[in-house]
Amino acid sequence: MATLNEIVRKSDLVRRAYDFAKKAHAGQKRKNGEPYFNHPLAAAESIVEWGLDDPTIAAALLHDTVEDTSFTIQDLRNEFGEEVSFLVDGVTKIGKVKYRGIEAKVENLRKFILYLSQDIRVILVKLADRLNNMKTLYALHPSKQKRVALETMEIYAPLAYRLGMQKLSGELEDLAFPYLYPQEHKWLIENVKERFEERERYSRRVQPILEEELRKDGVEMTKIDSRAKRYTSLYKKLLRYDMNIESIYDLVAMRVIVKSLEDCYAALGTIHKIWPPVPHRFKDYIALPKPNGYRSLHTTVFGPENKITEIQIKTQQMHDEAENGIAAHFAYQQIKNTKNYLERNVAFADRKELGWIQQLRNWQKNFTNSEEFVQSLKIDFFKDRILTLTPQGEVIDLPVGATPVDFAYQIHTDIGNHCSGAKVNGKIAALEHPLKSGDMVEIMTQKNKGPSEAWLNFVHTGNARNHIRAALRHSGPSMFNKKELRTLEFKFTISDRVGLLSELTGVISRSHVNIQTVNAKLPSVKITCGALPKEKAEKLLAKLKKIKEIREASYRFV
Secondary structure, three states: OOOOOHHHHHOHHHHHHHHHHHHOOOOOOOOOOOOOOOHHHHHHOOOOOOOOOOHHHHHHHHOOOOOHOOOOOHHHHHHHHHHHHHHHHHHHHOOOOOOOOOHHHHHHEEEEHHHHHHHHHHHHEEEEHHHHHOOOOOHHHHHHHHHHHHHHHHHHHHHHHHHHHHHHHHHHHHHHHHHOOOOHHHHHHHHHHHHHHHHHHHHHHHHHHHHHHHHHOOOOOOEEEEEEEHHHHHHHHHOOOOHHHHHHOOEEEEEEOOHHHHHHHHHHHHHHHHHHEEEOOEEEOOOOOOOOOOOOEEEEEEEEEHOEEEEEEEEEHHHHHHHHHHHHHHHHHHHHOOOHHHHHHOOOOOOOOHHHHHHHHHOOOOEEEEEHHHHHHOOOOOOOOOEEOOOOOOOEEEOOOOOOHHHHHHHHHHHHHHHEEEEEOOOOEOOOOOOOOOOOEEEOOOOOOOHHHHHHHHHOHHHHHHHHHHHHEEEOOOOHHHHEEEEEEEEEEOOOOOOOHHHHHHHHHHOOOOOEEEEEEEEEEEEEEEEEEEEHHHHHHHHOOOOOEEEEEEEEEO
């Protein structure tokens, strides 16, 4: 496989991205004191290792330029085109999502990250980014270390696992483990190290014996090696066995890589011929793959010296897919169909080859078939739900058509009851504005304001509707039945300027008036507000007329 340096020399796109990122990050330092450019470089090297295409390598090199330099996504679009800028934009958006340790919302957050990604390569760049960040986590403040480690353990490691990237998933878990469970990690290091070393020495003694027997039986091997069980995985298993290390048979498992599927079962026969199998310890993950697509034969035998030994048998492709999952699958498709891939018509494997997708399909029952999924590289998880964000990065799951009022009540009843306005993606929006997935919503509140009966006409969630009705009942007869309090409509003729509409709505909001709708068809602007007495409407109108760009201003009760 080519190295990043080799690809930089051969690919014009990657070379330009390399030079652009190096210049953009010039003079920047990371928390650990090293040049910032080392980080996107490391992310790109992971992408190369996983066998991905040139646009993904370029996106990895550029993934922090929008977030951490003066360059914009439009600058990248102009310089590198739509595909690379799309990937960078997806990674930038994911970076704004934060996990705060609310267990009930973990699954929503995983779905949201996949929704934002749309293209699987976005997730892979983000995972490469997170891997390098975890390796330098020691340089951050302890409080941030724990938050990032928790996010990695709860969100990114499971995402990697669901994409079949078991090596990456395990590595992310092991990098997070000492920050989340320092005492447990210390205990493992002190109690397991000698046993690991002992088992590895045993595996090295067994290896030539097994190689000779397989050769005698004509089994074509690629290699035999061993792998130590990861610390996090080991700790989870120890919890199930009352922390008894003697009960763990796969501290170090032997791994037999063979040439073909037939050789897998032939090797199994040879192993069971020379060493008796431990009853009930054989698993055929080739005939019945794991949900994330993992395929292999696992057997546990009474090996030399009568030691219980776990052996895994797989082909090279199975091994690569177990290590790098969907990235390996992507790489195989490129190798098999280079011409079609360059034309963005990736050839498709059959359903069995796409076992890694099954877990993703389980997240959304009306998902498209797997061929269509791979063809478009798109993920459309929600047909009738949207996922929105608070300014703090918390994901709020709502039905399609939900409004800022639904959003407010989903956060907390008091937020909903005192909602006076909303900003969507940093801009003032009407309370009945339909939200869409990816929107960042900020709710403005006023202590002396209550819900409006008019809200019942546009809210979409039963939760919001029930709380509005309860609040209206609690406050007595509806204020909309009182003649002196009626919905108010302001009408303006304006001279347009940047920020004028925001200034108008700001004056109204600061006067503790609830904005319901904003309709701007310049030079005319109509703003509908909640119920208001006539004298307060007159005072507010006088304030608004002081804005010099307002040529005409009037109001009426509706």
